[in-house]
Amino acid sequence: MNFMTFKVQENKEGFLIEYNSRNLLTHTFSKPAFYVGYGEAEIEMYRGNFKIQDYKISRVPLKHFNIKKDSEKVYIDLYSNDGYSLSLCVKEMEDRLYIEFERSTGTINRYWIRIDADEDEKVYGCGEQMSYFNLRGRNFPLWTSEPGVGRDKSTYITWMADVMGKAGGDYYNTNYPQPTFVSTRKYYCHLESSAYMDFNFKNKYYHELEVWSIPKYIMFETAETFIELVSKISSFFGRQPLLPEWVYNGLILGVQGGTDRALEKMNKALEKGVKLSGLWCQDWQGRKITSFGKRLFWNWKWNPQMYPELDKKIWELKDKGIRFLGYINPYLIKEGDLYKEAYEKGYLATKLNGEDYLVDFGEFYCGIVDFTNPEAFEWYKGVIKKNLIEFGLDGWMADFGEYLPTDCKLYNGVSAEIMHNVWPTIWARCNYEALKETGKLGEILFFMRAGFTGVQRYCTLLWAGDQSVDFSIHDGLVSVIPGALSSGMMGNGLHHSDIGGYTSLFGLKRTKELFLRWAEMAAFTPVMRTHEGNRPDENFQVYDDDGALEHLALMTSVYVKLSPYLKDLVKQNTEEGIPVQRPLFMHYEDDKNTYDIQYQYMYGKDILVAPVYKEGVSRWSVYLPQDEWIHMPTGQEFRGGYVEVDVPFGKPAVFYRRSSEYRDLFEEVTKLFKEMVKDDYGS
Template sequence: MQLVEKKDGFEIWQGNRILLVHSPKNPCFYVGRGEETVEMYRGNFQMEDYLTEKIPLREAVKEETAQPGVCRYRFQDRLLVEIAVCGDTATLHISGQADAGNRLWIRINGEKEEAVYGCGEQMSYFNLRGRHFPLWSSEPGVGRDKSTYMTWRCDVENKSGGDYFNTNYPQPTYVSSRRYFLHADTTVYADFDFRHEAYHELSFWGIPGQIRIQEADDFLSLMEKVTAYFGRQPRLPEWIYRGAILGLQGGTKRVFDLVEQSLEKGIPVAGIWCQDWEGKRETSFGKRLQWEWRWDEKWYPGLPEKIAEYEKKGIRFLGYINPYLVKDTPLYREGKENGYFAVDGRGGDYLVDFGEFDCGVVDFTNPDAYEWFKGMIKKNLIDFGLSGWMADFGEYLPTDVSLFNGESAMVEHNHWPVLWAKCNYEALEETGKLSELVYFMRAGGTGSQRYCPLLWAGDQCVDFSIHDGLASVICAALSAAVMGNGLHHSDIGGYTSLYENVRTKEVFLRWAEMAAFTPVMRTHEGNRPDTNFQYYDDEDTMREFARLTRIHVALTPYLKDLVEENAVRGIPVQRPLFFHYENDPQTYQIQTEYLLGEDLLVAPVYLSGKDEWEAYLPEDAWVHLWSGREYRKGKIKVAAKMGEIPVFYRKASRYRTLFENIAGR
């Protein structure tokens, strides 16, 4: 990269292309003022901004600086920007002056054919070009498509329908097809707007301290730089490759009876995940958990003995936790007595409605509260014998709470999921369990890459809807991947069942065949287990699920190599096609296929009633996994009966024998 100084401005060049330009006629910075209105209802946020001022900063005066290689510009006594360009990186340090206001916009040069990805984990659109993306951690919404009945009804009844940009995991970072990434070092509300052909306009409800732009020669090298900056995920524990993690609940007898039935049907089982190990409550949404994080002896009698018994068989036990505590329980009272919860503006109790029950928010900015909760994870989960857990939520921090560190909750909100991830990470690190245990999260932000060993896609609908069903998981995995989250999975069959929408056998099996070609297979009974199809509901499904899980286990040598590459280089396990086929323009628009490593191309069947499926193959010699037929570049159609997801391997792959053996299972 190069910084070119002009008489009345400057330009930053990436090779022979302009990346950032400032002149009186073409300013790159704007400042202004706005008055926001924020409403939250059960993790769903309504954000509005009444803008009173937006001023282009046309005049940039260069000032002297003692730092070599740094140029300082003062923009109309409102902004002070120090620009450092060195090798592959340009860094802009931004300081607001007395009259800077509380809003900032920066314009980055765009190109007509450019594609843009990232902004955290996005579930509707992989290429973000042509849309804008508000970046605020929240519930992703149900349906997430304003044209559907499901989203309309959820909006009307619970303000929970969501939109295409709602996500548990936003991040003010994007990756360009021009082979650079841009990151804004801030946690304030932001909106990244990619609708303009000539530029990308990034807006912030505050002044970001730094903008970092870093380039690379190719996408794999770029991913190494992305993850070197944000951090890399640790390796998965060895036991996780032994089979599926069965999501079961309902008490000791029911759970372990179902495990035995699964083993009898030949299903390889790596783990048993019981989200209700701490007890349960009934709500209108469905069966919810008792949010007090310790073993419920009445619900799970004899659980410690069962955990030890099944660990000897090579099967681990996993639980559930989140960073809130339900009111009027012993742990809640302990936290309240010690001042460990966020409070209201007058220092009084602040309780959050999570759907017919109220909870206190553990204040992670209070070092004592942070250590208390981390200690609870060590004692009540790790010492108890859990081998992992769902570290749920993290996106609910209200904007009107008062925090121990004195920082505004508007600033801390997007940071909260990372603090939550770090708390779990340190509990494992300090007990020496990082290589042995695993937790999985849905919420995230800048820095989650290091502290979240396994991402999960959240609460999809139990259907084939494009914005909130099976297809959305593919998009989520790819967008998370370019942000440096290379280990991703989902609830097989989805989670959210509302109104007349229930999981069918077809949805479950199509989801399961895709999950076989991801890093981790895990089932979930969903929010309404009794009315939704489960893998154990008929013999045929158990037989087919056993086969798919055996295929997943057979991929272990390949998956382990990919997980190692993710840990060492930051190259994700599930990858967009253009990571390895950069010269193929069509690969930059594909969000319903992915590469599993370099050698497998997976094209999931994400619609109902299909026995044939069209896939796009980039230039290579590809072998259809199930038929052995060879294909070259282009759109092709293959048979796609249930259980034979369209998968292709590179003919030149060194894993070819492994793939050929899998095809015969």
């Protein structure tokens, strides 16, 4: 029987749910689509890294079913011979198909749902995934956490991080998971829950979604093109606002160490021709030294001893067209006065027995502001308004959000295990509302690494997190590309990374070559920003090398020259939800080769970027879809297929479409490359 555009077809073996001519779910007695069970989990957190073990006591197929229909809905009761049951309601609403989970019986806290798959189908999304863009062939636990150091169990760096601090991570660890995936069958699927989940894409003929609490619903939406599909995704979850105009003036320079040092490094960069839009000093509120490196004093207000006269310098910088940015996160160091105030007001999460709860962040301890308490949420929003916005900051890193432990007690009475994943979205909303309520939305920029469902409507800019300072596939320069592409498919179209990476441990040190290659890529992202890293004194810093500053001057000049194009892309992201960085197949759907390319991307529809992600190379292989292409640094023309180009420093593998309406602008960029490129950048 037809109900608008979906069908629930019953037969002798079972039933089929179809939507817009796509078979989504097939349930038979021999191959059920629904399982329920019971498990007992052990969740251990150590400095944002989680060890999760589940002892599954039962897993029962719900083979039997009864179906009832009315004019708009289909009700399905599923049950087993031994008393387990689950009720579903299938309906269409706002051109989306919903399968709602209404109730279950028995001792059940584990659910498995199988979605139909094709053998040659590809799948993308699940939040921000740094190792793999096409998710087929692997399973992806969805739990916000530190992503880990190295993220590759076969490497020395990851092994050492595991041994020394349980912090090595794996391919699936991410700051920003989301229970949503996009299929090449041109639908997306979203599972509405904040519990621990594991999406398994290993089977040829189905995707199995596991969730540790009864979900509210599974939702599907379809489209005829990927552009339309991603636009629908962002329409559902929310869209990011426009970037502030000042961002397009150039690089946000990351410097630490106090007022004099920051201004000295800034002036040196300006003297070398580096285009600057901002000066970012993450230690504006003070510093704490640990064995990990230079950390911050987590008490969110200006530290006049470390940054004397900053209250005046901020406004002087504004007059010069340079904005000052700082840092904040949702935790408070015990030694700070903000912790004392929050503690006295009862605004901190506690242990289950009501005792004080302090989280180990690496040789210092902090309280958790309980955002489920409306008064605490408003108080912390007030901290942002007074100590950051009123002070004059034009932006900040809104860090962390992943560290909510599962054994704390929250004001709203909901288990912290259920609240853990949604915590980054609540943290994003706190920052967003502070901007909106002060009239600063669109003028001030905050950037986050953590996320979950719904973060799209609140986060003004994603940042890729703490990459290692190397060329490694899973945690180095190139890992930010699948991160940008996967999160872009989820509706987060504004993404960027720390130029040069951040994490330097176990002998790993940033090189000049890494920095130059990273800067070449960053010029073709929405925002350019540097970071000194966790151990600044041991790593290459751009302001210590004239050749690197000249290279950075080139790449920031390219970024600024392309700003009219970038502004149009950002506007499209805000209005239509189409990301700035896009997979090749989004514009070349008929080209089968584009669906497994994860280390190149389209920068809008007219520029193709293929970053150099290996060290010591001078030639680079690029795949160009069938079109007429021009190599932006040289003006050389190419057609589709695999091509090789010379890639000395200052001549990245970036191409534009010959027929682009922006061709005049792109030709100006080519002239800029030819005027500014020098042969000694890499010396």
